[in-house]
Amino acid sequence: MERARAVIPNGMYGHESVALLPEGYPQFFSRAEGARLWDVDGNEYLDYMCAFGPNLFGYGHAEIDTAAAAQRARGDTMTGPGEAMVAFAEAMVAQVSHADWAMFCKNGTDATSMAVATARAHTGRGKILVGRGTYHGASGWAIQRASRGLMPEDKAHVIHFRYNDVESLADAVKMAGDDLAGIMITPFRHEVFQDQFLPDPAFLQFARESCDRAGALLIVDDVRAGFRLDRDCSIEAYGVSPDLSCWGKAIANGQPVSALLGVEKARQAAGSIVATGSFWFSAVPMAAGVATMRAIRETDYLERTIARGTALREGLQQQAAAHGFTLRQTGPAQMPQILFEEDPDFRFGYAWVTEALDRGVYLSPYHNMFICSALTEADVRLTLERTDDAFAALKARRSSVQPVEKIQPLVEAIRAANR
Ligand SMILES: Cc1ncc(COP(=O)(O)O)c(C=O)c1O
Known part of the structure; x- marks a missing residue:
């Protein structure tokens, strides 16, 4: 990022900028394969953003x-x-x-x-x-x-x-x-x-x-x-x-x-x-x-993405409830949007995706996500193991999670436009 800031305005711009994401989200990636990607520090993630949509069949199909x-x-x-x-x-x-x-x-x-x-x-x-x-x-x-x-x-x-x-x-x-x-x-x-x-x-x-x-x-x-x-x-x-x-x-x-x-x-x-x-x-x-x-x-890519998205959605719903949270999971299961109920300033959503990221699952706290057909049933199971830990970690620090100040002007503008 230091090198980037010297030669690119703000280091990055546009929808792939991490400016609105929680601290710690990687900005630059070195490699992607199937449903996974690796940041330039070598960390591996199960990728639920799919390049914001282009990756439908898996990277490197x-x-x-x-x-x-x-x-x-x-x-x-x-x-x-x-x-x-x-x-x-x-x-x-x-x-x-x-x-x-x-x-x-x-x-x-x-x-x-x-x-x-x-x-x-x-x-x-x-x-x-x-x-x-x-x-x-x-x-x-x-x-x-x-x-x-x-x-x-x-x-x-x-x-x-x-x-x-x-x-x-x-x-x-x-x-x-x-x-x-x-x-x-x-x-x-x-x-x-x-x-x-x-x-x-x-x-x-x-x-x-x-x-x-x-x-x-x-x-x-x-x-x-x-x-x-x-x-x-x-x-x-x-x-x-x-x-x-x-x-x-x-x-x-x-x-x-x-x-x-x-x-x-x-x-x-x-x-x-x-x-x-x-x-x-x-x-x-x-x-x-x-x-x-x-x-x-x-191929049955469409049926696969729907099945994986549905399994993820059902698993997350149960986990959230078990840890005392309620999720609002909307949109088609293969293009999931995951927000927390009673989270007007997005503090729980931001904290939860950060816990998931630390465990190798790349999610978005504000944008719809995407499922690619390279994602396997085993990948979904692994994701759910990690998100369960992420919910547990969030529950443990529930009372000290801070609101996300940097997104509030944008969130307010969106709410005003929707009124
Ligand atoms: C519905 C919709 N229309 C248009 C665009 C613009 O596409 P691009 O970013 O490839 O210019 C996007 C990008 O996210 C989109 O989601």
Whole structure:
């Protein structure tokens, strides 16, 4: 960290910065394999963050990495894309039922920003509706947390609604009037420092109908949840189909590539926007993406992650109760959010994950976590042995655990935005 602070502002930035985590969380890592990672001091952890989502099949997955290595031997960033780009587009269009075409980019923010531009190009209108407090990326239009360097104009054409609240969405649609270009929704509510919750089918249906009535586009931001809830776009299970969907994180099991998928009627608009980047068409991530799509089609990865997540959830619930704590475990079991009941300043959550970290289990006290399919039943048992000790240690120092001062301004801002 000392070396980093000399040459990187604050030593680190962004979502992988440990600034909001408890003291002692490692910032730099030397190695990752399967469901485990090692920090630069050589400490080993069972990793429940999975690189904040990209690790779906396990770090260093044999088939996916072999496909990437074979492509790397032939060429990666070249004067034009490889055949792998077409193969990846074919695989994604075949996998995602609403998709008639695919465009690739690098990060989730690229995909959501391209979706916004495509909706505007398709409709010739400006207003985009997004959930209040919902994270859609680190671009000016999307950032909702206090951040310096932004201008009000960056969000001049973004209108916020309350997630799952039909009335609030109806108000936002009304406010957009005849300038509604699109509505962007995440497939479930998965924001930091909060309980997660699934969408109300009536809310999804209302979003779909509002877009249809206005000729606007319904956009699903599946960057975080994509292929973790379903082998299709995450809201298809609710009988609702979007016009555009945004993908990233897990689609190439950690190789850098993201995607915008869309229906036929949006193809022309998507083809009319400026969308490019020096590394967007590199062939290695595309080859990894093709192999990842094969693993999604052909393996029981989804059922495995759900089973492991459920076993973890049930074990933790029993342990917490046995030690006199109550957990609020929300969201899908394979993307767990774990908060403590009666812990408004997060002191118990922070202290417990610190005890778990000291015992080799890497958890988050404020962000939803991720289960990868490389996590075994034995790994879950080992995790539970360690978390049981962590609960016991927390119980022993329950009365002296201190509130977490550094997160309070952010927590207060989030609470205010949710009111
Ligand atoms: C729902 C959602 N959308 C968009 C993004 C932005 O993706 P990226 O960080 O790859 O730009 C994220 C990242 O966490 C996300 O969770």
